[in-house]
Amino acid sequence: MNFNLRKKMPYKAISGIGEFGLIDRIAALVQPTLSAVPKLLTGIGDDCAVFQPSAELLQVATTDMLAEQVHFDLLTTPLKHLGSKAISVNVSDICAMNATPRYALIAVAVPASFPITMIEELYIGMSHAAKEYEIAIAGGDTSSSQSGLVISVTMIGEVSPEQITRRSGAKPGDLLCVTGSLGGAAAGLKLLTREKEIMLNHLENNEPYSKNVMAELKEYSEVIQQQLLPLARIDIVRFFHSRNIRPSSMIDISDGLSSDLQHICQQSKTGALIRERSIPISSSTRRVADEMQDDALTWALTSGEDYQLLFTISKEEYQRITDNKKISVIGEITDQEAGVHLVDIYGMNIDLASIRGFDHFSA
Ligand SMILES: [Mg+2]
Structure with missing residues (x-):
């Protein structure tokens, strides 16, 4: 489009509505096609x-x-x-x-x-x-x-129709569970970004950059791996199928725990309460956060790409999976009116609606 023409036309950039605002608009436009099938x-x-x-x-x-x-x-x-x-x-x-x-x-x-x-x-x-x-x-x-x-x-x-799990089936009283640990992919990305800056600085100053980046980062291999080579939790799905378990709702954590939990709550028309002390964060992730003077909890809540599963399950059903050590209970589903909250280690109640996850189009 001609730039001068564009300047005269009133328009709103995608960054003004964000990724989820854009998805809502696209959904409204394609809605009429759904009923045809x-x-x-x-x-x-x-x-x-x-x-x-x-x-x-x-x-x-x-x-x-x-x-x-x-x-x-x-x-x-x-x-x-x-x-x-x-x-x-x-x-x-x-x-x-x-x-x-x-x-x-x-x-x-x-x-x-x-x-x-x-x-x-x-x-x-x-x-x-x-x-x-x-x-x-x-x-x-x-x-x-x-x-x-x-x-x-x-x-x-x-x-099968008996096993399918959507975001929309969570009920007040259900337990909220997460697989593996969170925040590791963000820790890995921070390290890789730091290393890249060091490398570019050397190049800019015409200094030789001889060190082997991967060897240098070896002590951080766990979180680097979580960033570069995340593994989808097909092991957990196979475990559910072997026990004939169907969670009441489920989502994968691609945008951060805060955003993805809110997707479950919106679709299920519920609230949720999670406890900071129950959120699984590995010691390697905490070590990187300390080193970078950053906050591992913020990474777990707002950074994407962990690709762990967040699911809800009734308390009775949960009794059948307690032996799986890859699953942590992090809180409980509540009534919609209660909102979506985190209780931190000091007992403070934080409204997660105010904590944004990753948004591709945010300004
Ligand atoms: Mg997803």
């Missing part, structure tokens, strides 16, 4: 769309895009790791429906000057991850790009 049971607003091809089986579908300089920096991200992560983040959304991933379609836009070997590395990473999750890479598309590498993965999974 009665077998489509769930559209925008959950981790996956849900389609019912037969009485016994539901199909779930999700798509996730990774864009250079938005989601990753090639200076600090090995292509193999990136390929694996592109698969894992989609598997994570399928897991959030208590479903089993089956196959993926992959589209990449790549600058024509890119070395072929780098794209091969990317697909080696994807294939490796696909094998681990027992899914097939069944097709895709390639395009050239004028502005860096973009990877878009679409994934299809399956689940």
